[in-house]
Amino acid sequence: MRATGVSSSPVRHSSPAMEPSALRSLLLLCLLSDCGRSLAALGSFWHVTDIHWDPTYQVTNNPGRVCESTGTRPAPNAGKFGHYNCDSPWDLINSSVKAMKNILPEPDFILWTGDDTPHVPNEQLGEEAVLSIIGNLTQLLRLAFPKTKVYAALGNHDYHPKSQMPPGQSTMYERMAHLWQTWLEPESRRTFMQGGYYTELLLNKTGYRVLVLNTNLYYDQNKLTENIADPAGQFEWMDNILTTAAKKNEKVYIVGHIPPGFFEKKRNKPWFRSHFNRRYLELVQKHHAVIYGQFFGHHHTDSFRMFYDSKGKPISTVFITPGITPWKTTLPGVENGANNPGIRIFDYDPSTLLVKDMVTYYLNLTYSNMAWERWEKEYRLSEAFLVPDASPSSMHTVLEQLAGTGCDLQKYYEFNSVSYDLFKCDGKCRVDHICAIREVDFERYEQCLVKEGAATTHLALIPFLISIALSVHQAAL
Numbered sequence: 001m002r003a004t005g006v007s008s009s010p011v012r013h014s015s016p017a018m019e020p021s022a023l024r025s026l027l028l029l030c031l032l033s034d035c036g037r038s039l040a041a042l043g044s045f046w047h048v049t050d051i052h053w054d055p056t057y058q059v060t061n062n063p064g065r066v067c068e069s070t071g072t073r074p075a076p077n078a079g080k081f082g083h084y085n086c087d088s089p090w091d092l093i094n095s096s097v098k099a100m101k102n103i104l105p106e107p108d109f110i111l112w113t114g115d116d117t118p119h120v121p122n123e124q125l126g127e128e129a130v131l132s133i134i135g136n137l138t139q140l141l142r143l144a145f146p147k148t149k150v151y152a153a154l155g156n157h158d159y160h161p162k163s164q165m166p167p168g169q170s171t172m173y174e175r176m177a178h179l180w181q182t183w184l185e186p187e188s189r190r191t192f193m194q195g196g197y198y199t200e201l202l203l204n205k206t207g208y209r210v211l212v213l214n215t216n217l218y219y220d221q222n223k224l225t226e227n228i229a230d231p232a233g234q235f236e237w238m239d240n241i242l243t244t245a246a247k248k249n250e251k252v253y254i255v256g257h258i259p260p261g262f263f264e265k266k267r268n269k270p271w272f273r274s275h276f277n278r279r280y281l282e283l284v285q286k287h288h289a290v291i292y293g294q295f296f297g298h299h300h301t302d303s304f305r306m307f308y309d310s311k312g313k314p315i316s317t318v319f320i321t322p323g324i325t326p327w328k329t330t331l332p333g334v335e336n337g338a339n340n341p342g343i344r345i346f347d348y349d350p351s352t353l354l355v356k357d358m359v360t361y362y363l364n365l366t367y368s369n370m371a372w373e374r375w376e377k378e379y380r381l382s383e384a385f386l387v388p389d390a391s392p393s394s395m396h397t398v399l400e401q402l403a404g405t406g407c408d409l410q411k412y413y414e415f416n417s418v419s420y421d422l423f424k425c426d427g428k429c430r431v432d433h434i435c436a437i438r439e440v441d442f443e444r445y446e447q448c449l450v451k452e453g454a455a456t457t458h459l460a461l462i463p464f465l466i467s468i469a470l471s472v473h474q475a476a477l
């Protein structure tokens, strides 16, 4: 079998002493490629999410017998690396971790934002099954990256019954804290057992902090937190940590599974209950000066969310990293909601925590099942959208480009499903994506739908007007 291929060059190279001629050709290469970036003192980290291992996956000619996570949908032509109707087989997960090792073997750290178990009814899982799946994936990552710090967050599928995270102590939190004990500081273990969240100095360095949240407490499917103002005291804790961080001049990354705001593939579909969404937004507006990035999963798609201050200045961005599972969502109203497996590297400035760039790598599942496992670079943010970095103001520029008349929206749309759905995004699709990215707030999202809905009618006239102009022009010839 051929080894995992990576068709683009690694992000970082080691640079042993070399001959002057070799150095010259390296410099020439640098002119032609982007290794100027790696010469600057940038750091890099992996973000992986939504693995959703389905241990029942098997390659068989019987489309009804491939995997439990497909539900009643048939899965014809299933291959070694998976099927778009199914959650991840072990071979896909193993391949993803191998790709991580090949592309960037020594990341500064890894963000792993949860959802490890398959989309099957609760009756087919149970506490032991959920813990054993999380345990296997923990072990896989630890063996592949034994010396790398992993910041692991809980997904709504990392519990039994799913999404029912309790707002206080639980044996499942305790057992997960145990599984992750080599990654958690003692104080992190303590708060994790109380509510599934923790904070630590980033890589134990003074002045840098990571906040790993359990936003499953805010999920509207979570019945245990429905009537609680501040489940597990997480908001108050976050407010305190960020207030202290400001006093100590710390810079903070926020990490979690379910993001605030709306799903871009389905109109009017938020995840948080409205009072939780409002509180989260207020906390980001209050503390944005110390927040240098927010990293989430759950969507399985590739998108981002903008936060603005009261004057409309961009102040923060949630980066939504695509999932490893290709599983086509069964959410009613979403058409063809599958994706190719994706993994992502963020480049950042270790002295300021400014997010400089991101590169998404993916496995074309159709191709890899037919030929061989091929992980390729999908895109680099700064190249695809011509922005200097991934700061809030650059991400705002990207959003404005998507909302404009150029071809950036279509490019973004194809990346959104990790190059799975290549159909045209216009009209309603455009409004859904633009408003989900622009407005995390419920009311402002509604207003955006109205406003952009009108804008779309307007934009739709442009090709028509152009065709009239052209025909007039042609007639004149």
Ligand SMILES: *[C@@H]1O[C@H](CO)[C@@H](O)[C@H](O)[C@H]1NC(C)=O
Residues within 6 Å of the ligand: 094, 140
């Ligand atoms: C991953 O696959 C390789 C072969 O491709 C195999 O040697 C290795 O044992 C697998 N690892 C796990 C954890 O399954």
Ligand SMILES: *[C@@H]1O[C@H](CO)[C@@H](O)[C@H](O)[C@H]1NC(C)=O
Residues within 6 Å of the ligand: 090, 132, 135, 136
């Ligand atoms: C998962 O972990 C269990 C217990 O450590 C082990 O017996 C099993 O072989 C693992 N499965 C895989 C696919 O690695």
Ligand SMILES: *[C@@H]1O[C@H](CO)[C@@H](O)[C@H](O)[C@H]1NC(C)=O
Residues within 6 Å of the ligand: 204
């Ligand atoms: C973190 O740094 C402090 C002081 O610099 C040190 O005492 C402690 O052992 C470090 N912790 C880890 C886990 O490295």
Ligand SMILES: *[C@@H]1O[C@H](CO)[C@@H](O)[C@H](O)[C@H]1NC(C)=O
Residues within 6 Å of the ligand: 364, 365, 366, 367, 419, 420
């Ligand atoms: C994925 O691979 C299939 C099969 O080779 C090909 O038809 C398709 O165009 C590829 N998708 C992308 C985005 O390259």
Ligand SMILES: [Zn+2]
Residues within 6 Å of the ligand: 050, 052, 115, 155, 157, 298, 299, 300, 323
């Ligand atoms: Zn998920």
Ligand SMILES: [Zn+2]
Residues within 6 Å of the ligand: 115, 155, 156, 157, 257, 298, 299
């Ligand atoms: Zn999820």
